[in-house]
Amino acid sequence: MITPLPAEFLWVVLIASSALIVGSLAALLLQRTRRHARARRREALDAQLRPLVLEATVAEGDEIDDVLERVRALARVEREHIGRTAYQMLRDITGEAATNLRAVADAAGLVPRVVADTRSRDAVIRADAAEALGLLAPEGALERLRELARDPSPEVRTVAVRALGGFDDDAAVRSIVAALAADSGVPATVATTALLQQGWAAGDRVRLALEDEDPSVRRGAARVAGILQAPGSAERLVALVDDPLESVRIAAMRSLERVPSRDAVGPLVRAALEGGVLGEAAATTLLAMPGAWTREAIARIDHEAEPGVRRAAGLRRKEAAA
Amino acid sequence: MSGRVLVVDDDRDIRDLVAIKLESAGLDVETRPDGPQGLEAALDGSWAAIVLDVMMPGMSGIDVLRSLRERGVQTPVILLTARGQEKDVEAGFAAGADDYVTKPFSPRALLARVTAALG
Numbered sequence: 416m417i418t419p420l421p422a423e424f425l426w427v428v429l430i431a432s433s434a435l436i437v438g439s440l441a442a443l444l445l446q447r448t449r450r451h452a453r454a455r456r457r458e459a460l461d462a463q464l465r466p467l468v469l470e471a472t473v474a475e476g477d478e479i480d481d482v483l484e485r486v487r488a489l490a491r492v493e494r495e496h497i498g499r500t501a502y503q504m505l506r507d508i509t510g511e512a513a514t515n516l517r518a519v520a521d522a523a524g525l526v527p528r529v530v531a532d533t534r535s536r537d538a539v540i541r542a543d544a545a546e547a548l549g550l551l552a553p554e555g556a557l558e559r560l561r562e563l564a565r566d567p568s569p570e571v572r573t574v575a576v577r578a579l580g581g582f583d584d585d586a587a588v589r590s591i592v593a594a595l596a597a598d599s600g601v602p603a604t605v606a607t608t609a610l611l612q613q614g615w616a617a618g619d620r621v622r623l624a625l626e627d628e629d630p631s632v633r634r635g636a637a638r639v640a641g642i643l644q645a646p647g648s649a650e651r652l653v654a655l656v657d658d659p660l661e662s663v664r665i666a667a668m669r670s671l672e673r674v675p676s677r678d679a680v681g682p683l684v685r686a687a688l689e690g691g692v693l694g695e696a697a698a699t700t701l702l703a704m705p706g707a708w709t710r711e712a713i714a715r716i717d718h719e720a721e722p723g724v725r726r727a728a729g730l731r732r733k734e735a736a737a
Numbered sequence: 738m739s740g741r742v743l744v745v746d747d748d749r750d751i752r753d754l755v756a757i758k759l760e761s762a763g764l765d766v767e768t769r770p771d772g773p774q775g776l777e778a779a780l781d782g783s784w785a786a787i788v789l790d791v792m793m794p795g796m797s798g799i800d801v802l803r804s805l806r807e808r809g810v811q812t813p814v815i816l817l818t819a820r821g822q823e824k825d826v827e828a829g830f831a832a833g834a835d836d837y838v839t840k841p842f843s844p845r846a847l848l849a850r851v852t853a854a855l856g
Contacts, residue, residue: 469757472844504750510843512754 460496464489468500471519472512479515486522498523505550517551526553533559538568545571549578557582564590569600576601580609588613588620595624595635597662607639618645625651630660637663641670649676656682661693668696672703680704684712687728690721698727740785740855744768745775745801746817747793751840755788758844759851772796776804779812786854788847790817791825799828806833813854817842 471482486497501519508516520526529551532544545563548556560582563575576594579587591609594601610617621643624636637655640648653676655667664686671679679700686697698716701709716728742764746752749770756766767782769775772793779787779801787805791798802814816837818825826837835854838847 465753469753472754473758473761500750504754505841507748507751507841508754508844509841510845512758512844513841 457496460493461500464493464497465500468497468504468516468519471501471515472504472508474515479518482515483518483522486519489523491524494523495525498525498528501525502547502550517553520551521553526551529553530555530559533563538566538571541566541568542571542574545574545578549575549581552581557584557587561586561590564594564601572599573601573605576609577605580612583613583616585616585620588616591617592620592624592636593632595639596629596631597634598631599635603635603638606635607642610639610643618643618648621645622648622651625655630658630663633658634660634663634666637666637670639670640667641673644674649674650678652676653679653682656686656697664693665696668700671700675704675708677708680708680712684715687712687716687720687724690724694720694724695727698724702727702729739763739765741765741767741782742786742788742851743775743778743782743784744788745770745772745778745793745798746788746790747771748790751790751817754844755847758848759788762848762852764851772798772801776801779805779810780808784812786813786815786851788815788817788851791822791829792819799825799832802829802834803832815847815850815854817847 467482467485471479471486474482486494489497498520501516501523502525505513505516505520525547529544529547530553532540533548535541535544541563545560548560548563557579560575560579564572564579566572566575572594576591579590588610591606591613593599594606594609595603599606610621613620621636621640622645624632625640625648627633627636633655637652640652649671652667652671652674655663656671656679658664658667668683668686671683683697683701687694687701689697698720701712701716713728713730716725717730720728742759744752744755744759744766745768746755747770752768752770756768759766764785767778769778773796775787775789775798776796789798789801798816802816805812805814813835814833816825816829816834817840818829818837819840829837836850838850
Protein backbone atom coordinates (compact mmCIF):
# COMPACT_ATOMS: atom_id res chain seq x y z
CA MET A 416 0.00 0.00 0.00
CA ILE A 417 1.31 3.42 -0.98
CA THR A 418 1.24 6.13 1.67
CA PRO A 419 0.29 9.50 0.17
CA LEU A 420 2.74 12.32 0.73
CA PRO A 421 1.61 15.04 3.10
CA ALA A 422 -0.09 17.97 1.35
CA GLU A 423 2.29 20.40 3.10
CA PHE A 424 5.28 18.67 1.58
CA LEU A 425 3.75 18.83 -1.92
CA TRP A 426 3.12 22.54 -1.45
CA VAL A 427 6.73 23.09 -0.46
CA VAL A 428 7.95 21.18 -3.56
CA LEU A 429 5.59 23.15 -5.80
CA ILE A 430 6.69 26.51 -4.40
CA ALA A 431 10.38 25.57 -4.59
CA SER A 432 10.01 24.43 -8.21
CA SER A 433 8.15 27.61 -9.13
CA ALA A 434 10.79 29.73 -7.42
CA LEU A 435 13.51 27.86 -9.32
CA ILE A 436 11.78 28.43 -12.66
CA VAL A 437 11.12 32.10 -11.93
CA GLY A 438 14.73 32.51 -10.75
CA SER A 439 16.08 30.87 -13.94
CA LEU A 440 13.90 33.08 -16.11
CA ALA A 441 15.02 36.17 -14.22
CA ALA A 442 18.68 35.17 -14.61
CA LEU A 443 18.17 34.59 -18.33
CA LEU A 444 16.43 37.94 -18.68
CA LEU A 445 19.22 39.66 -16.78
CA GLN A 446 21.84 37.99 -18.94
CA ARG A 447 20.07 39.09 -22.15
CA THR A 448 19.61 42.60 -20.82
CA ARG A 449 23.31 42.82 -19.99
CA ARG A 450 24.26 41.45 -23.42
CA HIS A 451 22.02 43.99 -25.14
CA ALA A 452 23.42 46.76 -22.98
CA ARG A 453 26.97 45.74 -23.90
CA ALA A 454 26.04 45.64 -27.60
CA ARG A 455 24.44 49.10 -27.31
CA ARG A 456 27.56 50.43 -25.55
CA ARG A 457 29.71 48.97 -28.33
CA GLU A 458 27.48 50.50 -31.00
CA ALA A 459 27.61 53.88 -29.26
CA LEU A 460 31.40 53.68 -28.99
CA ASP A 461 31.60 52.63 -32.61
CA ALA A 462 29.47 55.54 -33.78
CA GLN A 463 31.57 57.91 -31.68
CA LEU A 464 35.02 56.58 -32.56
CA ARG A 465 34.91 55.13 -36.10
CA PRO A 466 35.09 58.57 -37.72
CA LEU A 467 38.36 59.15 -35.87
CA VAL A 468 39.83 55.86 -37.16
CA LEU A 469 38.65 56.61 -40.69
CA GLU A 470 40.11 60.09 -40.44
CA ALA A 471 43.45 58.49 -39.52
CA THR A 472 43.45 56.30 -42.63
CA VAL A 473 43.35 59.32 -44.93
CA ALA A 474 45.51 61.62 -42.82
CA GLU A 475 48.43 63.13 -44.71
CA GLY A 476 51.77 64.23 -43.25
CA ASP A 477 51.40 66.08 -39.93
CA GLU A 478 47.64 65.51 -39.79
CA ILE A 479 48.19 62.10 -38.21
CA ASP A 480 49.90 63.65 -35.15
CA ASP A 481 46.72 65.54 -34.33
CA VAL A 482 44.65 62.35 -34.66
CA LEU A 483 47.06 60.45 -32.41
CA GLU A 484 46.88 63.18 -29.74
CA ARG A 485 43.11 62.87 -29.77
CA VAL A 486 43.35 59.10 -29.42
CA ARG A 487 45.73 59.40 -26.44
CA ALA A 488 43.32 61.82 -24.76
CA LEU A 489 40.44 59.30 -24.83
CA ALA A 490 39.25 57.30 -21.82
CA ARG A 491 40.66 53.79 -21.38
CA VAL A 492 37.52 52.01 -22.61
CA GLU A 493 37.42 54.25 -25.68
CA ARG A 494 41.10 53.65 -26.42
CA GLU A 495 40.56 49.89 -26.16
CA HIS A 496 37.68 50.12 -28.62
CA ILE A 497 39.60 52.27 -31.07
CA GLY A 498 42.60 49.90 -30.86
CA ARG A 499 40.39 46.94 -31.77
CA THR A 500 38.78 48.85 -34.66
CA ALA A 501 42.14 49.89 -36.10
CA TYR A 502 43.43 46.33 -35.76
CA GLN A 503 40.42 44.89 -37.59
CA MET A 504 40.90 47.34 -40.46
CA LEU A 505 44.59 46.47 -40.74
CA ARG A 506 43.70 43.03 -42.08
CA ASP A 507 42.54 44.55 -45.38
CA ILE A 508 44.74 47.62 -45.67
CA THR A 509 48.30 48.23 -46.77
CA GLY A 510 50.41 51.28 -47.60
CA GLU A 511 50.27 54.66 -45.91
CA ALA A 512 46.80 54.04 -44.48
CA ALA A 513 48.08 50.90 -42.76
CA THR A 514 51.02 52.82 -41.29
CA ASN A 515 48.56 55.35 -39.87
CA LEU A 516 46.32 52.61 -38.47
CA ARG A 517 49.34 51.03 -36.75
CA ALA A 518 50.13 54.38 -35.16
CA VAL A 519 46.51 54.66 -33.97
CA ALA A 520 46.64 51.16 -32.46
CA ASP A 521 49.89 52.08 -30.74
CA ALA A 522 48.47 55.36 -29.41
CA ALA A 523 45.45 53.39 -28.15
CA GLY A 524 47.79 51.23 -26.06
CA LEU A 525 47.12 48.02 -27.98
CA VAL A 526 50.74 46.98 -28.43
CA PRO A 527 51.65 46.29 -24.76
CA ARG A 528 48.51 44.15 -24.44
CA VAL A 529 49.43 42.16 -27.55
CA VAL A 530 53.01 41.67 -26.37
CA ALA A 531 51.70 40.48 -22.99
CA ASP A 532 49.37 38.05 -24.78
CA THR A 533 52.33 36.45 -26.59
CA ARG A 534 53.33 35.10 -23.16
CA SER A 535 49.90 33.72 -22.33
CA ARG A 536 49.62 30.09 -21.22
CA ASP A 537 46.78 29.64 -23.73
CA ALA A 538 48.09 28.70 -27.19
CA VAL A 539 45.04 30.24 -28.88
CA ILE A 540 45.77 33.60 -27.25
CA ARG A 541 49.46 33.33 -28.22
CA ALA A 542 48.49 32.54 -31.83
CA ASP A 543 46.12 35.54 -31.95
CA ALA A 544 48.87 37.69 -30.48
CA ALA A 545 51.34 36.45 -33.12
CA GLU A 546 48.93 37.46 -35.87
CA ALA A 547 48.42 40.85 -34.23
CA LEU A 548 52.17 41.38 -33.90
CA GLY A 549 52.54 40.70 -37.61
CA LEU A 550 49.85 43.24 -38.48
CA LEU A 551 50.86 45.90 -35.97
CA ALA A 552 54.61 45.39 -36.50
CA PRO A 553 55.67 47.39 -33.43
CA GLU A 554 59.31 47.74 -32.40
CA GLY A 555 60.58 44.36 -31.20
CA ALA A 556 57.87 42.43 -33.08
CA LEU A 557 60.38 40.64 -35.29
CA GLU A 558 62.35 39.21 -32.35
CA ARG A 559 59.17 38.18 -30.52
CA LEU A 560 57.76 36.52 -33.65
CA ARG A 561 61.02 34.63 -34.16
CA GLU A 562 60.62 33.30 -30.61
CA LEU A 563 57.01 32.36 -31.36
CA ALA A 564 58.21 30.54 -34.49
CA ARG A 565 59.83 28.12 -32.00
CA ASP A 566 56.75 27.97 -29.72
CA PRO A 567 55.81 24.53 -28.32
CA SER A 568 52.46 24.76 -30.13
CA PRO A 569 52.56 24.04 -33.89
CA GLU A 570 49.55 26.34 -34.40
CA VAL A 571 51.41 29.25 -32.82
CA ARG A 572 54.53 28.43 -34.86
CA THR A 573 52.46 28.40 -38.04
CA VAL A 574 50.85 31.78 -37.35
CA ALA A 575 54.23 33.26 -36.39
CA VAL A 576 55.91 32.01 -39.58
CA ARG A 577 53.06 33.39 -41.68
CA ALA A 578 53.42 36.75 -39.92
CA LEU A 579 57.20 36.76 -40.44
CA GLY A 580 56.55 36.77 -44.19
CA GLY A 581 55.64 40.45 -43.87
CA PHE A 582 59.04 41.43 -42.42
CA ASP A 583 61.65 42.41 -44.99
CA ASP A 584 64.58 41.20 -42.92
CA ASP A 585 67.23 38.47 -43.16
CA ALA A 586 66.45 37.26 -39.65
CA ALA A 587 62.79 36.76 -40.62
CA VAL A 588 63.83 34.76 -43.68
CA ARG A 589 66.14 32.57 -41.54
CA SER A 590 63.19 31.65 -39.28
CA ILE A 591 60.96 30.92 -42.26
CA VAL A 592 63.59 28.72 -43.90
CA ALA A 593 64.01 26.82 -40.62
CA ALA A 594 60.25 26.20 -40.73
CA LEU A 595 60.71 24.39 -44.03
CA ALA A 596 62.11 21.44 -42.09
CA ALA A 597 59.70 18.54 -42.30
CA ASP A 598 59.48 18.18 -38.52
CA SER A 599 58.83 21.90 -37.91
CA GLY A 600 55.09 21.33 -37.63
CA VAL A 601 54.51 24.28 -39.96
CA PRO A 602 52.73 23.38 -43.22
CA ALA A 603 55.12 23.69 -46.17
CA THR A 604 52.58 25.85 -48.01
CA VAL A 605 52.60 28.41 -45.18
CA ALA A 606 56.39 28.64 -45.09
CA THR A 607 56.57 28.80 -48.88
CA THR A 608 53.99 31.58 -49.07
CA ALA A 609 55.83 33.50 -46.36
CA LEU A 610 59.04 33.11 -48.34
CA LEU A 611 57.41 34.29 -51.54
CA GLN A 612 56.57 37.56 -49.76
CA GLN A 613 60.29 38.13 -49.25
CA GLY A 614 61.34 38.56 -52.88
CA TRP A 615 65.08 38.51 -53.55
CA ALA A 616 66.10 38.07 -49.91
CA ALA A 617 64.27 34.74 -49.92
CA GLY A 618 66.25 33.52 -52.93
CA ASP A 619 69.55 34.22 -51.16
CA ARG A 620 68.47 32.45 -47.99
CA VAL A 621 67.08 29.45 -49.85
CA ARG A 622 70.38 29.07 -51.73
CA LEU A 623 72.21 28.94 -48.40
CA ALA A 624 69.64 26.56 -46.93
CA LEU A 625 70.30 24.13 -49.78
CA GLU A 626 73.68 23.50 -48.10
CA ASP A 627 72.33 23.33 -44.53
CA GLU A 628 73.64 20.54 -42.31
CA ASP A 629 70.09 19.58 -41.32
CA PRO A 630 68.70 17.31 -44.08
CA SER A 631 65.10 18.35 -43.34
CA VAL A 632 66.05 22.01 -43.95
CA ARG A 633 67.84 20.97 -47.18
CA ARG A 634 64.72 19.09 -48.22
CA GLY A 635 62.46 22.06 -47.49
CA ALA A 636 64.77 24.45 -49.30
CA ALA A 637 65.00 22.07 -52.26
CA ARG A 638 61.18 21.99 -52.41
CA VAL A 639 60.81 25.77 -52.64
CA ALA A 640 63.92 26.56 -54.71
CA GLY A 641 62.05 25.64 -57.89
CA ILE A 642 58.97 27.63 -56.91
CA LEU A 643 61.07 30.72 -56.17
CA GLN A 644 63.25 30.11 -59.25
CA ALA A 645 66.05 31.84 -57.40
CA PRO A 646 68.98 32.68 -59.68
CA GLY A 647 72.03 30.59 -58.82
CA SER A 648 70.09 27.83 -57.04
CA ALA A 649 70.35 25.36 -59.95
CA GLU A 650 74.03 24.58 -59.25
CA ARG A 651 73.25 23.65 -55.64
CA LEU A 652 70.20 21.65 -56.67
CA VAL A 653 72.41 19.64 -59.00
CA ALA A 654 74.65 18.76 -56.05
CA LEU A 655 71.58 17.65 -54.08
CA VAL A 656 70.69 15.09 -56.76
CA ASP A 657 73.45 13.03 -55.09
CA ASP A 658 72.41 13.90 -51.49
CA PRO A 659 72.68 11.05 -48.97
CA LEU A 660 68.92 11.36 -48.23
CA GLU A 661 66.51 10.09 -50.91
CA SER A 662 63.73 12.59 -50.06
CA VAL A 663 66.20 15.47 -50.50
CA ARG A 664 67.27 14.05 -53.88
CA ILE A 665 63.65 13.79 -55.06
CA ALA A 666 62.84 17.33 -53.88
CA ALA A 667 65.90 18.63 -55.76
CA MET A 668 64.83 16.80 -58.92
CA ARG A 669 61.33 18.29 -58.74
CA SER A 670 62.79 21.78 -58.46
CA LEU A 671 65.21 21.16 -61.34
CA GLU A 672 62.13 20.71 -63.55
CA ARG A 673 61.49 24.44 -62.97
CA VAL A 674 65.12 25.61 -62.96
CA PRO A 675 66.74 23.25 -65.47
CA SER A 676 70.50 22.97 -65.67
CA ARG A 677 72.58 21.17 -68.25
CA ASP A 678 74.96 20.13 -65.46
CA ALA A 679 72.13 18.12 -63.89
CA VAL A 680 71.87 15.71 -66.84
CA GLY A 681 74.78 13.44 -65.79
CA PRO A 682 73.68 13.04 -62.13
CA LEU A 683 70.07 12.55 -63.26
CA VAL A 684 71.01 9.75 -65.68
CA ARG A 685 72.94 7.99 -62.91
CA ALA A 686 69.91 8.35 -60.62
CA ALA A 687 67.57 7.14 -63.36
CA LEU A 688 69.61 3.98 -63.84
CA GLU A 689 69.32 3.26 -60.10
CA GLY A 690 65.64 2.59 -60.82
CA GLY A 691 62.74 2.69 -58.36
CA VAL A 692 60.94 5.85 -57.29
CA LEU A 693 64.15 7.83 -57.44
CA GLY A 694 64.91 6.65 -60.97
CA GLU A 695 61.40 7.56 -62.12
CA ALA A 696 61.70 11.04 -60.57
CA ALA A 697 65.03 11.54 -62.33
CA ALA A 698 63.56 10.43 -65.66
CA THR A 699 60.59 12.79 -65.24
CA THR A 700 62.98 15.68 -64.60
CA LEU A 701 65.04 14.80 -67.67
CA LEU A 702 61.86 14.75 -69.74
CA ALA A 703 61.07 18.31 -68.56
CA MET A 704 64.46 19.60 -69.74
CA PRO A 705 65.27 20.84 -73.26
CA GLY A 706 65.54 17.92 -75.69
CA ALA A 707 68.86 19.16 -77.07
CA TRP A 708 70.42 18.60 -73.61
CA THR A 709 68.90 15.21 -72.88
CA ARG A 710 68.82 13.35 -76.24
CA GLU A 711 71.77 11.09 -75.42
CA ALA A 712 70.61 10.63 -71.82
CA ILE A 713 67.16 9.51 -72.93
CA ALA A 714 68.73 7.11 -75.45
CA ARG A 715 70.78 5.58 -72.64
CA ILE A 716 67.70 5.24 -70.44
CA ASP A 717 65.94 3.58 -73.39
CA HIS A 718 68.62 0.90 -73.51
CA GLU A 719 69.55 0.44 -69.86
CA ALA A 720 66.74 1.57 -67.52
CA GLU A 721 63.95 -0.51 -65.99
CA PRO A 722 60.44 -0.24 -67.54
CA GLY A 723 59.02 2.20 -64.96
CA VAL A 724 61.88 4.61 -65.51
CA ARG A 725 61.55 4.30 -69.27
CA ARG A 726 57.85 5.15 -69.01
CA ALA A 727 58.67 8.16 -66.83
CA ALA A 728 61.11 9.30 -69.50
CA GLY A 729 58.28 9.28 -72.04
CA LEU A 730 59.52 6.15 -73.84
CA ARG A 731 57.22 3.51 -75.28
CA ARG A 732 57.33 -0.02 -73.98
CA LYS A 733 59.89 -2.05 -75.89
CA GLU A 734 57.29 -4.68 -76.82
CA ALA A 735 55.03 -1.98 -78.24
CA ALA A 736 57.91 -0.33 -80.06
CA ALA A 737 58.85 -3.65 -81.62
CA MET B 738 38.33 65.76 -59.53
CA SER B 739 34.58 65.18 -59.73
CA GLY B 740 32.22 62.33 -60.47
CA ARG B 741 29.81 59.96 -58.75
CA VAL B 742 31.27 56.68 -57.60
CA LEU B 743 29.33 53.69 -56.24
CA VAL B 744 31.08 51.47 -53.70
CA VAL B 745 29.60 48.01 -53.03
CA ASP B 746 31.11 45.93 -50.22
CA ASP B 747 29.58 43.85 -47.43
CA ASP B 748 32.38 44.86 -45.04
CA ARG B 749 31.39 48.14 -43.43
CA ASP B 750 34.99 49.04 -42.56
CA ILE B 751 36.12 48.66 -46.16
CA ARG B 752 33.05 50.42 -47.50
CA ASP B 753 33.54 53.44 -45.25
CA LEU B 754 37.28 53.50 -45.75
CA VAL B 755 37.01 53.51 -49.53
CA ALA B 756 34.26 56.11 -49.37
CA ILE B 757 36.22 58.49 -47.16
CA LYS B 758 39.33 58.12 -49.29
CA LEU B 759 37.46 58.84 -52.53
CA GLU B 760 35.54 61.71 -50.90
CA SER B 761 38.82 63.21 -49.72
CA ALA B 762 39.76 63.45 -53.40
CA GLY B 763 36.57 65.36 -54.21
CA LEU B 764 34.46 62.50 -55.49
CA ASP B 765 30.79 62.08 -54.69
CA VAL B 766 30.44 58.59 -53.19
CA GLU B 767 27.49 56.37 -52.38
CA THR B 768 27.78 52.94 -50.76
CA ARG B 769 25.73 49.76 -50.76
CA PRO B 770 26.19 46.74 -48.43
CA ASP B 771 25.38 43.82 -50.75
CA GLY B 772 25.04 42.59 -54.31
CA PRO B 773 21.27 43.08 -54.89
CA GLN B 774 21.30 46.64 -53.50
CA GLY B 775 24.48 47.36 -55.43
CA LEU B 776 22.94 46.14 -58.67
CA GLU B 777 19.79 48.19 -58.09
CA ALA B 778 21.82 51.33 -57.39
CA ALA B 779 24.10 50.69 -60.36
CA LEU B 780 21.10 50.39 -62.68
CA ASP B 781 19.24 53.38 -61.21
CA GLY B 782 21.96 55.99 -61.06
CA SER B 783 24.46 57.38 -63.45
CA TRP B 784 27.93 56.60 -62.15
CA ALA B 785 31.36 57.58 -63.31
CA ALA B 786 32.80 54.38 -61.82
CA ILE B 787 31.83 51.45 -59.59
CA VAL B 788 34.05 49.81 -56.97
CA LEU B 789 32.76 46.29 -56.44
CA ASP B 790 33.82 43.68 -53.89
CA VAL B 791 33.95 40.18 -55.38
CA MET B 792 33.39 38.12 -52.22
CA MET B 793 29.93 39.00 -51.00
CA PRO B 794 27.40 36.51 -49.59
CA GLY B 795 24.47 35.72 -51.88
CA MET B 796 25.09 37.74 -55.00
CA SER B 797 28.82 38.09 -55.64
CA GLY B 798 30.51 41.05 -57.27
CA ILE B 799 31.05 38.95 -60.41
CA ASP B 800 27.28 38.25 -60.55
CA VAL B 801 26.54 41.97 -60.22
CA LEU B 802 29.05 42.84 -62.91
CA ARG B 803 27.72 40.18 -65.28
CA SER B 804 24.15 41.48 -64.80
CA LEU B 805 25.27 45.03 -65.50
CA ARG B 806 27.09 44.13 -68.70
CA GLU B 807 24.18 41.94 -69.87
CA ARG B 808 21.92 44.98 -69.52
CA GLY B 809 24.31 47.12 -71.51
CA VAL B 810 25.70 49.16 -68.60
CA GLN B 811 29.28 50.02 -69.56
CA THR B 812 30.28 52.01 -66.45
CA PRO B 813 33.94 51.33 -65.54
CA VAL B 814 34.09 48.69 -62.78
CA ILE B 815 37.03 48.11 -60.44
CA LEU B 816 36.90 44.85 -58.54
CA LEU B 817 38.17 44.27 -55.01
CA THR B 818 39.49 40.70 -54.84
CA ALA B 819 41.13 38.63 -52.13
CA ARG B 820 44.84 37.90 -52.45
CA GLY B 821 45.55 34.53 -54.02
CA GLN B 822 42.17 34.36 -55.79
CA GLU B 823 43.46 34.61 -59.34
CA LYS B 824 40.34 32.79 -60.53
CA ASP B 825 38.28 35.78 -59.37
CA VAL B 826 40.47 38.08 -61.46
CA GLU B 827 40.04 35.88 -64.52
CA ALA B 828 36.28 35.61 -63.98
CA GLY B 829 36.10 39.36 -63.37
CA PHE B 830 37.81 40.29 -66.61
CA ALA B 831 35.72 37.70 -68.46
CA ALA B 832 32.58 39.35 -67.02
CA GLY B 833 33.73 42.79 -68.19
CA ALA B 834 35.77 44.32 -65.34
CA ASP B 835 38.02 47.24 -66.23
CA ASP B 836 40.54 46.83 -63.40
CA TYR B 837 41.04 45.13 -60.06
CA VAL B 838 42.69 45.77 -56.71
CA THR B 839 43.80 42.94 -54.43
CA LYS B 840 43.03 42.93 -50.69
CA PRO B 841 44.81 43.90 -48.55
CA PHE B 842 45.00 47.09 -50.55
CA SER B 843 46.33 50.59 -50.28
CA PRO B 844 43.49 53.17 -50.36
CA ARG B 845 45.88 55.52 -52.17
CA ALA B 846 46.46 52.89 -54.88
CA LEU B 847 42.71 52.31 -55.17
CA LEU B 848 42.14 56.04 -55.59
CA ALA B 849 44.73 56.03 -58.38
CA ARG B 850 42.88 53.19 -60.13
CA VAL B 851 39.54 54.99 -59.79
CA THR B 852 41.10 58.19 -61.10
CA ALA B 853 42.48 56.30 -64.09
CA ALA B 854 39.07 54.72 -64.71
CA LEU B 855 37.43 58.14 -64.68
CA GLY B 856 39.78 59.12 -67.48
